[in-house]
Amino acid sequence: MIAATAIAVSVFLAFQVSSELLDWQLRDSAENQLRADSRVLAATAERAGLGQVPLPPYPGSGPLVRVILPDGSTRTPVGQPALPPVSEDAGRVAQGGLVDLMESNDSDEDGYVVYTLRAGDGAVQVARVVDDSPINQFGFGMLLIGLLCVVGGALVGRTVARTGLAPIDRLTAAAERVAHTRDLDAHIPDEGGGEIRRLIQSINDMLAALRDSRQAQRLLAEDAAHELKTPLTSLRLNVELLIRLDRRGTLDSALPAESRTRLLNDLGGQVVELSTLVAELTDLARGDVSDENTELLDLADLVVAAATRARSRVPDIEITLDLTSVWVSGRPAALQRAVLNLIDNAGKWSPADQPVQIRLRAEGASAVLEVDDAGPGIDAADVPRVFDRFYRADSARALPGSGLGLSIVQRVVDAHGGRATVARSARGGALLRVDLPAATPPAPIARRTTGEDNAVR
Structure with missing residues (x-):
């Protein structure tokens, strides 16, 4: 329908413009011919006189002529159809008020284009019947062409639309089938283009x-x-x-x-x-869905809060902090839970006389958090699965825990665009490292806490 409508509008506009151009061209050609014929008749009239200029009988076709005498009377060839009366402006040409005049008379059944030219003491007129048949024939031809174009455009548009939308129809059917069967293994064929x-x-x-x-x-x-x-x-x-x-x-x-x-x-x-x-x-199970808003926060404050909370849960754990103020953009509760899980994991393995060491520093565009314990470390075979859900090494079977703590750490770190890794620490235990994208602090802040004042006992 859109293609057919567009073609119909285009044909109509083309017809209007072409008709106007054709009419203008035909009128211009007719007027030029009238001027040429009038000059020939005027030259003859000036040589022979207006009253004696020969006017052959009308042959039945061709231009119509008339001589306007000085007294206002007229002469016309024998057998010629009557022309419209001499207009007031044409009379002024005969009296010398104007040199020439082009007139159109379309009010009668047969319209005329009349050209009046001053000749001697009067004027001569040459006229032609206005013939609209070429324009009418042209319009009829354009109408037929337009109808054919509209019908053809509708058929072509329908074919193109069906062909172009066929993948969409199949895609819709596939989506409806998936919604009805709940079969997510369905694969929609990759077809079409763009x-x-x-x-x-x-x-x-x-x-x-x-x-x-x-x-x-x-x-x-x-x-x-x-x-x-x-x-x-x-x-x-x-x-x-x-x-x-x-x-x-x-x-x-x-x-x-x-x-x-x-x-x-x-x-x-x-x-x-x-x-x-x-x-x-x-x-x-909540995954990345959380109602908690993202905030600009100092990760050092969050680590201190997590260490204090870990101390309240496990009184025997000893924690030393080596923190530099680093700002990040994240969810406070989720990040604190991740840090707490790291501390709990290290506390299970670290001997009673060896503290859990927590270090925080800025490294390039990242905030680096390291949790270091002096335990037996992680076997190389267990390293790839440390952050898997419910995974517990053979040596950890007898210890409390569900095997979910580090997987939660992994999920929180991934949600914040960071990375969690595990390595062996210099003390022989496990070194869990978290890299988070650092954020610009609200004001230049630099703080480093070390020594006994940083120990949470």
Whole structure:
């Protein structure tokens, strides 16, 4: 429809312009011919006189002539059709008021173009009938051509539209099929070109991302079910033991006070472990979605807060800080959780007489945070999987934890455009390093805290 309409408008405009040009050209040619014929007749009239100039009988076609005598009377050839009366302006030419005059008379059924030229004491006139048949024939031809062009344009436009939109139709059908079947493994054939190809590639990329997201959710659910099974089973068995002994009335005799205390402590520890695991699972399942706003913050203040919180959770841990004020743009709670997880991980491995060392400095355009412990370090075989969910090295099986702490660190660091790595420290333990993009501070600030004042005991 758009193609047909555009062609129709183009043909109409072309017809209007062409008609005007053709009419102007025909009129100009006719007027030039009238002037030429008038000059010939005027020259003859001046030689022979207006009253004696020969006027042959009208042959039935061709120009019409008339001689205007000084007294206002006229002479015309025998058999010539009557011309319109001599106009007032034509009379002025005959009286010498004007040299010549071109007039058009289109009011009658037969219109005339009349040219009046001063000759001797009067004037001569040459006229032609206005013939619109060439323009009418031209208009009829343009009408036929226009109709053919409109019909052809509509057919071509329909064909082009169907051909061009065929990939879109198939893309729509594929998208509807995916929405109906929930089958994210579908792949839309990459066809077409230009914007259509880009659209299909974008939708295929979106389906691939959705597949990865679904797979990640499935793996998370499977891993969570596996990790929750052991503590839940242990907790259930201990609780069932207490309930069974209490019902028999043999709780005091079967479990001495010391055993009961140890069992209750185990129950409390298992509840804490489950609570921690559930909290970490919830935090991990949220992915990058967070309602927390991004702020410009001093990472040194955040590390101090995380170290203080770690001390309150594990009283025996000793932490030394070597911090330089470095500003970053990030989510405070998420970054503090990541730093706290790094400290907790180092605290599990560092000997009681060796502190966890935390260093923060600016390095180029990055804020570099290092958490150093004096533990046994990480085996080379375990390094590639340190940040995997639920992964725990063989040597860490007996220690508390869910295997999610470092994976949460990885997720937070990735969300902030940073990088987390692991290496062996100079003390033989693990050195966990986090690089985050540094931000411009609100004002020049430089602070370095070292020594005993920086130890959190």
